[in-house]
Amino acid sequence: MTDLVVNGGRPLNGTLRPNGNKNAVLPMLCATLLTDAPVRLSNVPDITDLEKFIEYFRSIGSDVAHDQQAATLTVRHPTTLTDDAIERLPLRIRSAIMLLAPILLRHGHLRFDVDAKGCALGIREIDPHIAILRTFGAEMAPGDAVDLTLRDRPAAQAIWAEYASVTATETFLLIASMAEGTSVLTNAASEPHVQALCHMLVEMGATIDGIGTSRLSVTGAATLGGADRRVPDDHHEVATFLALGGVSGGRVTVETDILGEMPLILDQFAKLGLQFETTPDSVTVTGWTREVTQPLTAQMTPKIEAAPWPYFPADLLPQAIGVSVGCRGDVMFWNKVYEGAMGWSAELGKFGVRCHLSDPHRLIVFGESRLKPAEVEAPYIIRVVVGLLIAAIQIDGTSRILNADPIRRAHPRFIENLTALGADIRWE
Numbered sequence: 001m002t003d004l005v006v007n008g009g010r011p012l013n014g015t016l017r018p019n020g021n022k023n024a025v026l027p028m029l030c031a032t033l034l035t036d037a038p039v040r041l042s043n044v045p046d047i048t049d050l051e052k053f054i055e056y057f058r059s060i061g062s063d064v065a066h067d068q069q070a071a072t073l074t075v076r077h078p079t080t081l082t083d084d085a086i087e088r089l090p091l092r093i094r095s096a097i098m099l100l101a102p103i104l105l106r107h108g109h110l111r112f113d114v115d116a117k118g119c120a121l122g123i124r125e126i127d128p129h130i131a132i133l134r135t136f137g138a139e140m141a142p143g144d145a146v147d148l149t150l151r152d153r154p155a156a157q158a159i160w161a162e163y164a165s166v167t168a169t170e171t172f173l174l175i176a177s178m179a180e181g182t183s184v185l186t187n188a189a190s191e192p193h194v195q196a197l198c199h200m201l202v203e204m205g206a207t208i209d210g211i212g213t214s215r216l217s218v219t220g221a222a223t224l225g226g227a228d229r230r231v232p233d234d235h236h237e238v239a240t241f242l243a244l245g246g247v248s249g250g251r252v253t254v255e256t257d258i259l260g261e262m263p264l265i266l267d268q269f270a271k272l273g274l275q276f277e278t279t280p281d282s283v284t285v286t287g288w289t290r291e292v293t294q295p296l297t298a299q300m301t302p303k304i305e306a307a308p309w310p311y312f313p314a315d316l317l318p319q320a321i322g323v324s325v326g327c328r329g330d331v332m333f334w335n336k337v338y339e340g341a342m343g344w345s346a347e348l349g350k351f352g353v354r355c356h357l358s359d360p361h362r363l364i365v366f367g368e369s370r371l372k373p374a375e376v377e378a379p380y381i382i383r384v385v386v387g388l389l390i391a392a393i394q395i396d397g398t399s400r401i402l403n404a405d406p407i408r409r410a411h412p413r414f415i416e417n418l419t420a421l422g423a424d425i426r427w428e
């Protein structure tokens with residue numbers, strides 16, 4: 001069952017809580033390999049990427065207790081890993097790349113066949129990761145696979161990254177937390193999930209200054225201890241539920257403690273006519289005017305641009321595009337992160353959306369499209385499936401989204417949650 005059948009035009013109403021953030025739980029799971037002590041995580045999302053990690057951990061002899069009902073996971077790894085274990089990395093998910101640092105630190109050697117693709121957003125680089133590991137002293141053997149050896153406890157390093165990469169920053173944090181001395185990363189990523197990993201490493205015994213900024217200073221510990229951490233709520237999911245509620249013509253409340261992360265995200269969706277009310281621990285979408293906020297600046301097209309945090313996230317651009325198709329004005333979407341993240345926009349034409357891909361980074365969606373239900377094909381990009389669903393749910397009639405299963409990589413019980421709010425969507 002990989003297609004979604006969507007009967008659009010039904011308002012969603014009600015209250016719900018978001019799940020834990022996929023991009024936080026996965027590096028946190030990688031950090032569990034830095035200690036022999038047990039680690040407990042709560043608010044763990046029940047997603048397929050997590051299943052792949054659990055399967056891998058069990059295959060290397062780790063004790064994993066996963067309570068799906070309670071959304072908790074406790075893991076304890078074996079003291080030594082076999083050579084076999086390091087050949088079994090859960091590939092074809094991007095987060096596998098963050099296993100490199102902990103496995104090197106634990107085992108001293110690893111082989112990795114450079115397949116760490118994740119969503120089909122364009123090139124997913126591995127070079128910054130390997131460069132960080134080599135800077136910390138890993139030696140690389142010649143050959144097609146990445147074959148690294150780390151002989152001693154690494155010494156602290158100062159690195160100035162070419163760009164603020166989420167997972168490369170996480171690789172830096174993982175290795176620097178066990179290095180001797182104080183390491184500094186300049187041009188670090190600062191996304192909420194990067195911050196969550198920092199806080200976990202601090203609880204395990206590292207000292208980290210600059211959390212949430214572009215310069216991280218990490219003093220490592222020879223031995224790290226266990227931790228008991230809550231995975232932060234997923235800000236992508238908060239915005240997604242609000243967008244779906246708003247475009248459906250309903251009123252949806254999301255209860256969460258991460259509203260401190262949401263101001264710019266809500267502002268950008270408000271630019272597309274969504275109306276919000278917030279309390280200290282909830283946000284409600286109360287309506288959708290469909291009007292695009294017009295800039296006062298002469299000749300300027302309204303735009304929403306995505307870039308590394310604290311900009312609007314690239315992983316929320318497809319959802320914003322999904323909202324914009326029902327707007328009365330034109331909007332330019334600018335993905336400053338990926339060069340291959342907009343090709344799917346041709347699918348929008350099937351819904352009757354008028355849009356123009358100016359270049360691989362910029363898409364203009366024109367207002368006043370006459371929308372109609374359609375069968376569309378989703379690319380292997382989680383958030384684009386959601387973006388297509390946001391488009392489909394606002395259109396009267398039955399639409400079908402082919403190959404929608406990437407949604408299961410990040411959003412647990414997604415269709416069940418929406419059904420409880422009144423949506424008519426099913427897997428087929």
Ligand SMILES: CC(=O)N[C@H]1[C@@H](OP(=O)(O)OP(=O)(O)OC[C@H]2O[C@@H](n3ccc(=O)[nH]c3=O)[C@H](O)[C@@H]2O)O[C@H](CO)[C@@H](O)[C@@H]1O
Pocket residue numbers: 023026094095123124125163164165166167168189308313314315336337338
């Ligand atoms: C498992 C995980 O956490 N995945 C997230 C992580 O992926 P990931 O860590 O792979 O993404 P990066 O932050 O490295 O950026 C992805 C690519 O964008 C390009 N790039 C990025 C930033 C920049 O300033 N210049 C630049 O050119 C690079 O080619 C890079 O390879 O961060 C991405 C950007 O928030 C998100 O979409 C992914 O969901």
Ligand SMILES: C=C(OP(=O)(O)O)C(=O)O
Pocket residue numbers: 022023093094095117118119120121315382383410
């Ligand atoms: C692109 C994403 O994930 P990944 O990097 O794991 O493919 C995402 O979470 O939207």
